[in-house]
Amino acid sequence: xxxxxxxxxxxxxxxxxxxxxxxxxxxxxxxxxxxxxxxxxxxxxxxxxxxxxxxxxxxxxxxxxxxxxxxxxxxxxxxxxxxxxxxxxxxxxxxxxxxxxxxxxxxxxxxxxxxxxxxxxxxxxxxxxxxxxxxxxxxxxxxxxxxxxxxxxxxxxxxxxxxxxxxxxxxxxxxxxxxxxxxxxxxxxxxxxxxxxxxxxxxxxxxxxxxxxxxxxxxxxxxxxxxxxxxxxxxxxxxxxxxxxxxxxxxxxxxxxxxxxxxxxxxxxxxxxxxxxxxxxxxxxxxxxxxx
Numbered sequence: 001x002x003x004x005x006x007x008x009x010x011x012x013x014x015x016x017x018x019x020x021x022x023x024x025x026x027x028x029x030x031x032x033x034x035x036x037x038x039x040x041x042x043x044x045x046x047x048x049x050x051x052x053x054x055x056x057x058x059x060x061x062x063x064x065x066x067x068x069x070x071x072x073x074x075x076x077x078x079x080x081x082x083x084x085x086x087x088x089x090x091x092x093x094x095x096x097x098x099x100x101x102x103x104x105x106x107x108x109x110x111x112x113x114x115x116x117x118x119x120x121x122x123x124x125x126x127x128x129x130x131x132x133x134x135x136x137x138x139x140x141x142x143x144x145x146x147x148x149x150x151x152x153x154x155x156x157x158x159x160x161x162x163x164x165x166x167x168x169x170x171x172x173x174x175x176x177x178x179x180x181x182x183x184x185x186x187x188x189x190x191x192x193x194x195x196x197x198x199x200x201x202x203x204x205x206x207x208x209x210x211x212x213x214x215x216x217x218x219x220x221x222x223x224x225x226x227x228x229x230x231x232x233x234x235x236x237x238x239x240x241x242x243x244x245x246x247x248x249x250x251x252x253x254x255x256x257x258x259x260x261x262x263x264x265x266x267x268x269x270x271x272x273x274x275x276x277x278x279x280x281x282x283x284x285x286x287x288x289x290x291x292x
Contacts, residue, residue, distance in 0.1 A: 005035040005059075008087035012078070012110050014097040015089050016122030019226070020200035022053050026122045030054050036089035038081050040066040042102060043093045050091075066090065068102045075109045082115045094226075096124045100144040100170055125199060126168055129228035132206050133194040136233060136271050139165035146171075146179070157186045164265075167231040173197075173223035180215040183231060187211060192232035198225040241278075248279050257283060 013032050018024035033039065034056045041047035044065050051058070066074060081088050090103050097103040110117050126142050141163055146153045160167055171179045176195065183193070189212030197205040203225070207214060211231065244264065251260035261276035 006031055008032065008035045008037075009116070010082055010085045010087055011116030011118050012082055012106070013087065013089045013118045013120060014103065014107070015091045015120045016096045016124065017047075017050060017091050017094055018200065019094045019123045019125050019128065020198065020204075022050060024123045024200060025050065025054060026120065029120045029122055030056055032087075032089050032120055033091070035087065036061070037086035038062045038064065038078065038088045040064045040078055040088060040090045040106075041093075042067045042091070046093050047091050066102065066106060070102065070105075072105070072109065075106045078106065079110055079113045079115055082110075083113075094123070094125075096122065096126075099124065099126065099142070123200070125170070125226065125228055128199045129168065129194070129196040129230055130166065132196065132199075133166070133230045134208050135166045135192060135194060135230055137166065138271050138273060139233070140168055141165050142168045144170050148175070153182060154186060157182055161187055162234045164233050166233055169229040169231075171227050171229055173225060173227050176223055176227050176229065177215075177219050177221070179229060180211065180218055183229070184211040184215040187231060187234075189215070191234075194230045196228040196230070197223060199228065201225070244275065244278055245282065248275070248282060252279065252282070 013036060015029045015032050016026070017029065033051055039047065039058075039061060041063065042065075044063050048058070048063065064074075064078070066078070078088050078090075090097055090106060092098075092101045092103055095101070098107045107117065130137050130140060141160070143156075143160065146156055146169060169179065180193075180195075183191075189210060191211045193209065193211045193214050195205075195207045195214055195218065197203075197207075207217065209217070247264045248260055251263050255263065257279045258276065261279045262272055264279075265272040265275040
């Protein structure tokens with residue numbers, strides 16, 4: 001399929017690209033890549049290959065590298081292109097731009113310059129991993145890459161210990177075993193977790209279990225490819241229904257159902273929807289000692 005240029009208004013377009021399978025590109029993303037006056041990319045070779053696969057021609061347009069080592073002057077140059085009435089598309093090497101990505105600096109400068117910014121949403125390793133993790137998805141915290149320095153890494157993990165939400169980390173394949181050992185030591189071996197490798201690619205692998213089980217399984221493995229590690233929320237140990245009911249009874253004496261469910265879910269590290277439904281069921285149950 002060949003994509004022909006269509007008029008684009010002047011602005012900065014952050015275009016999501018596939019994290020593995022090239023067919024995960026969106027039609028709007030291809031429209032923008034075919035039409036933008038200037039294309040900036042974290043890796044110009046990857047961007048060019050993706051465009052070639054989908055029949056998007058460069059046609060003499062500027063294809064500019066913008067990555068971790070690019071200067072603020074380069075970002076300002078791209079912003080000036082927009083101010084001059086041009087459309088600029090930015091693509092990361094894979095996934096959604098600005099998420100654990102050098103495009104973040106470009107986004108900050110663009111917002112400060114008050115130029116039009118548009119998102120062409122699409123593939124994201126964060127959401128793909130969350131989808132297949134088997135862990136709660138109603139609340140999650142994206143951490144990205146932790147510091148490589150041991151003490152700084154331990155401090156940051158400790159700060160996350162009691163968050164009642166799923167934690168999502170990026171990690172280089174060669175450091176996954178170290179990360180799992182750190183998480184196991186600081187968060188506890190019984191926390192539920194998932195390790196996702198090479199999502200959407202030929203050798204995709206999703207491993208689920210406790211942090212202790214995954215730590216044992218990955219210590220002697222030599223991994224390749226992109227890795228996402230997810231850890232279940234604090235308090236995901238089994239909680240008796242009677243304990244949930246007692247907590248709700250106390251909360252419902254002074255609160256509305258919605259507020260009581262939020263309070264109990266947060267305190268026990270449970271999905272709010274589950275607790276809210278339990279509270280509704282309790283309200284609909286006949287009081288003890290009354291006739292049905």
